[in-house]
Amino acid sequence: MENTAHILLGLVLCGGKSSRMGTDKGQLRKDGRPWAIHMADRLESLGLKTYLSINPLQQEAYGQIFPSESLVIDQVDVEGPLAGLLSTHQLFPEADILVLPCDMIDVETPLLQRLMDIRRQIVQADVYLFEKEEQVEPLCAIYTASGLQKLSIEYKNARLTNFSVRRAIKNLCAVKLPTAGNRKDFRNYNTPAHIRKWQKSELH
Numbered sequence: 051m052e053n054t055a056h057i058l059l060g061l062v063l064c065g066g067k068s069s070r071m072g073t074d075k076g077q078l079r080k081d082g083r084p085w086a087i088h089m090a091d092r093l094e095s096l097g098l099k100t101y102l103s104i105n106p107l108q109q110e111a112y113g114q115i116f117p118s119e120s121l122v123i124d125q126v127d128v129e130g131p132l133a134g135l136l137s138t139h140q141l142f143p144e145a146d147i148l149v150l151p152c153d154m155i156d157v158e159t160p161l162l163q164r165l166m167d168i169r170r171q172i173v174q175a176d177v178y179l180f181e182k183e184e185q186v187e188p189l190c191a192i193y194t195a196s197g198l199q200k201l202s203i204e205y206k207n208a209r210l211t212n213f214s215v216r217r218a219i220k221n222l223c224a225v226k227l228p229t230a231g232n233r234k235d236f237r238n239y240n241t242p243a244h245i246r247k248w249q250k251s252e253l254h
Contacts, residue, residue, distance in 0.1 A: 057145045058166065060093030060100030062086055063134045063189065064152045065108065065124055076102075076152035077111065084115060086152050092159050096166065098148060103134030126205060129213040131189055136205055139198040146194045156237055157190060165192050168225060176200060176222035180236070182229040187236050188215040197222050 064076035064086050076086035086102060093100040101122045104112050112121055125137040131151070138147060148165060150157065165178050169192050172178075176197025180187045201218060204210050210218060229236070 057142075058098060058169070058192070059138070059142060059145045059147050060090070060096070060098035061103055061122070061134065061138050061147050061149045062089045062093065062100065062152055063103045063131050063149060064112065065103045065105040065134050074108065074111070076108075080155060085155055086112070087115065088155060089150050089152050090116075090120075092157070092162065093148060093150065095159055096148075096162060101138060103138060105133075128205060128210055131215050132201070132205075132210065132213050132218060135193060135198060135215075136202055139193075139195070139202055143199070144195050146192055147198065148192045149189060151189045154190060154236065161190070164227060165190075168227060169194075172225050174223070175225045177219055178225045179227070180229045181226040182236060186216060186219075186224070186226060187229075188219055190236060 062076070064074075076084060076089075078085045080088055090100045090102065101120050102112060102116055103122050103124070105124050109121065109123060122134065122138045122141060124133040125140055126133055128136065131149070135147065135149060146169070148162065150162075161180075165180075169175075169178050174196075175194060177188075177191055177193050179191035197219070200222060201210070204218070212218070
């Protein structure tokens with residue numbers, strides 16, 4: 051395995067069940083290309099080696115559009131985004147991870163650059179993330195190896211009884227950045243109604 055000490059990796063979360071959407075959100079298309087590709091491109095444009103978090107049932111579909119070595123298949127018995135974060139941490143325990151969900155399609159790269167800049171300025175935090183109206187945005191964030199190790203210990207000791215990311219990280223040392231600029235940056239499109247709204251906005 052490559053030396054990942056002090057390295058920042060990109061991770062696109064695609065492994066959710068998409069139960070409210072009824073179809074795989076990462077496979078939805080913008081400009082003829084899957085959302086998952088758009089999100090990976092944004093992370094790679096920042097110079098990050100980027101991986102895709104998927105569940106086992108998605109392996110064949112995603113293997114047709116991404117190299118197999120870029121796919122991280124869920125390896126832990128938790129639900130939701132935590133499965134992707136912890137599975138990737140198992141593979142790269144020394145790396146920090148900049149994570150994005152596949153359905154945050156409006157997020158702009160300058161926002162992600164702000165996270166990377168603050169990580170360089172303030173060290174020894176567990177997570178760097180944005181705060182909007184007193185709510186943190188845990189799925190557009192940088193998780194450090196130390197923070198992920200703490201979550202991993204919680205998991206191994208069966209203390210992750212609730213798989214909400216916000217609840218899981220409440221005791222981590224967090225650097226919180228105020229949000230600014232485009233209000234759409236943190237919008238998740240996870241229902242058919244959301245998609246119709248997004249499609250309408252794309253026309254204007």
